[in-house]
Amino acid sequence: xxxxxxxxxxxxxxxxxxxxxxxxxxxxxxxxxxxxxxxxxxxxxxxxxxxxxxxxxxxxxxxxxxxxxxxxxxxxxxxxxxxxxxxxxxxxxxxxxxxxxxxxxxxxxxxxxxxxxxxxxxxxxxxxxxxxxxxxxxxxxxxxxxxxxxxxxxxxxxxxxxxxxxxxxxxxxxxxxxxxxxxxxxxxxxxxxxxxxxxxxxxxxxxxxxxxxxxxxxxxxxxxxxxxxxxxxxxxxxxxxxxxxxxxxxxxxxxxxxxxxxxxxxxxxxxxxxxxxxxxxxxxxxxxxxxxxxxxxxxxxxxxxx
Numbered sequence: 001x002x003x004x005x006x007x008x009x010x011x012x013x014x015x016x017x018x019x020x021x022x023x024x025x026x027x028x029x030x031x032x033x034x035x036x037x038x039x040x041x042x043x044x045x046x047x048x049x050x051x052x053x054x055x056x057x058x059x060x061x062x063x064x065x066x067x068x069x070x071x072x073x074x075x076x077x078x079x080x081x082x083x084x085x086x087x088x089x090x091x092x093x094x095x096x097x098x099x100x101x102x103x104x105x106x107x108x109x110x111x112x113x114x115x116x117x118x119x120x121x122x123x124x125x126x127x128x129x130x131x132x133x134x135x136x137x138x139x140x141x142x143x144x145x146x147x148x149x150x151x152x153x154x155x156x157x158x159x160x161x162x163x164x165x166x167x168x169x170x171x172x173x174x175x176x177x178x179x180x181x182x183x184x185x186x187x188x189x190x191x192x193x194x195x196x197x198x199x200x201x202x203x204x205x206x207x208x209x210x211x212x213x214x215x216x217x218x219x220x221x222x223x224x225x226x227x228x229x230x231x232x233x234x235x236x237x238x239x240x241x242x243x244x245x246x247x248x249x250x251x252x253x254x255x256x257x258x259x260x261x262x263x264x265x266x267x268x269x270x271x272x273x274x275x276x277x278x279x280x281x282x283x284x285x286x287x288x289x290x291x292x293x294x295x296x297x298x299x300x301x302x303x304x305x306x
Contacts, residue, residue, distance in 0.1 A: 002261050002287065002302045007268050008057055009050055010298030013065070019048075020295035021146075021174060021209060022288040023277035025087050025095070028122055030054050031061060034288070035097070037083040044071065045081030045102060046173070055166035055282060057301055067170075068125050069099075069117055077101040077113040078133045080152040085209065086148045086277075087119070088156065088187065095119050096187050098158070101132060108166045108173055111136075112145035116188060128188060131273040134160070139192045140180070142166070146209045156184040157209040157249055159197060159221065169204075169228050176200065179210045179223060181250055197221075197252045198244060204228030208239075211277045212249070219246040220285070222259070224274040232293075234263075239274035241289060261287075261302065275299075279304075 011019040018039035025033040032052050037045045045095050046067040047117045053059035072078045078101025085123045087097045101115045113132035134144050142163035149239025152211045161177045168174075178199050182192035198221070208224040221244045244260030246252040264270045269291030276289040285304040 002304045004264065004302050005057070005271075007300040008052075008288075009034070009060075009063075009068060011036070011048060013038060013048070014040045016041055017296045017298060018294075019277045019298045020045075020290055021083055021085050021277075022083075022290075022299040023086060023211070024286070024288065025101050025280045026279070026281075027051075027055070028054070032057070037081075038067075039081075043081075045083045046070070047082050047084045047099065051245075057286070068119075068123055069127070071152075072101070072127075072130060073163040076130055077103050077135065078115055080110070082105050082115070085146050086150075088149050088151050088243075090118075090187070090265075093120050093168040095121075096128075096149070097125075098133075098149050099298055100145040100147070105134060108175075111119070112163070114144050114160060115145045133188055134158075134182065134190050134192070137192070139194055143177075145177075146285075148212050150212060150214060152214060152249070154185070155257045157212075158182045158184070158190060159212050159249075161208050161210070162196075174228055176204060176206045176228070178207050179221075181213065181251075187263065195250060197246075197250065198223060198254070201254075202227070204237075209275045213280060213282060214249075219249040219252075220278075221246070221252065222276040222278055224276070226272075226274075234271035236271040239294070241273045241276045264291075266294055 020037045022036040038210045049064045051062040065280035083100040097117045101113045103111045114134040116128040140162045147160045162180045163177045179197045182190040185189045210223045212221045230236025244252045271292040279286045
């Protein structure tokens, strides 16, 4: 059974509290870096980080006080915000950080694309390019986002969300999306197709922020799911975290029999749960996740002995 360990961090730099999509980067035996996205009052996302003692998420060593990457020039795919969602080691000091780039639109509220930045252990960071490494295409005609990338042998593998539609619901445009898969030989140039890894179980279901690890030959995914009915409210079809498994990383099966994580009775994660990331460490799974109001109450963690 997963054990809740409590709230780790809220970001008050912009006086909003938002600290979303957090994930762990193991720097060494002493330090873990946790990346996350903060949000301004004008709904612009910036990437931040904190450093904690390795294996002890409640022992903060450093709290970054400035964004380490900035939105692009006007008109570029990430001119309205950057949300980092995963990181992969390239060599002993270099890593690729994959992120969601936000761009406002006129016919719909926003578009999303996937970008990549090179980052070093001492926090030198640069974008790989001014343009996205994955964008709309014949396979993903509306938007792509929330990339989770792992190195699997000689290949890079990505699980990401692909938008299916924007539809009016109660006079408000709402998106629906699913999880898809892509592969790359270098982590920059990606091949994708029409295959859907995690599809909707019912009309209006949206499947978001996949997080995948390969554990003892099994691909394991935690993902967020919500419906369309009042999903911003506790009484509605709000976000929850679910789990799936796959033998090949392409064909997946939801496994509610292997994962159960309800909302708390009260407090910061009592209304919704979303944007999970999981790290295996020292005989445990450590799950970072967001709670109420899509991360406005910050992020916390839970543990599972394995």
